[in-house]
Amino acid sequence: MSSALSPREAVADALYRCILGIDSNDHALFESACLKDESMAVVAGSITIEGWTAINDFFQKLFSLVTTHATSNPRIELKDGADTAFMTCHAFSYHIRPDDAFLPEDTSYTASSLYSLDLVRHSEDGLWRTKKWVINTLWTTGDIKILHG
Template sequence: MAQPDNLREITPREAVADALHRCILGFDNNDRELFESACLKDESMLVVAAGFIIQGWTSISDFMSRLFSLVTTHFITNIRVQFNDESNTAHMSAHAIAYHVRADDAFKQEDASYTAGCLYFIDLIKDDTDGLWKIKKWEIKMQWTTGDRAVLHP
C-alpha cells in the first residue's frame, strides 16, 4: 500500500522525524518514491556508514538500490530532534535495529539474515519546494551485527 509523502497536521518536530520514517518505510515497503522523498537529491548529500563515505545523490542512490532487492524490517526508536538556529535546518538522532534478508530466504526455516543495531545521526534541511524535511547527512554508527554480512554487503 502506497504511503503519502506529506502528512497533514503534524508538529514541526514530527515533521523532522517524518523524514526518517519516510526513508525507512520506503525501504521496508520497497517504495523507492517514498524513500527518495526523504532525501536531499543533490551532490551535497552524504552517507557515512561502517567506515565508508558515500557522497552525492547519484552514488547514494546506486548504493541504496541494494536494499530494494532485499526484504527489510527496521525498528526506529529514541528519536531526538534539535532545531538549529536557522528554522530550516535540524539535527536528529535515533536508535535502529535493522533486519535484512534476501527475498528467496525470507520464509526459510534456517536463519539467513543480517541484523544490525545502529545509532543514526542525521542532519536535515527543509525543502522550500515541497515543504518536506530532507536528509542531507546520514551517519550510521554500527553498534553490533549478527548473521550473514554478505546479505547487505556482497
C-alpha cells in the same frame, strides 16, 4: 508539509519516509526523504558516499532484499522557524534475501545502530529531507554478505 504534523514530527517524518520506502520497496517515498543533490552524504563506518547519484546506486541493493528497519528514542534538535535540524535515534535493521524470507532457519543479517541525521526543509514543498545520514553500527549478527555481496 502536512499541517497535521508538529514541527518535530515533520522532522522525524523524513527518517520514517526513508526507512518505510526501503522496507516497502517504494522508491518515490525513499527519495522524498532525501536531499537529492550532490551535497547529500551517507556515512556508514569507514564508508562515505557523497552525492545523490552514488547514494541512490548504493541503496539499490537494499531494494533487492526483504528488510525491516525499526527506530526508537528519536531526539530532535530544532529551533523555532529554522530550516535545519539534527536528529539521533536507535535503529535495528533486518536484512534477508527474498528466497530465504520464510525458511525455518535464520539466514538474516541484523544490525543495531545509532543514526545521526542532518536535515533541511525543502524550499519547494516544505518537506524535511536528509542531507547527511551517519550510521554508527554497534553490533551485528548473521551473514554480512547479504548486504555487501
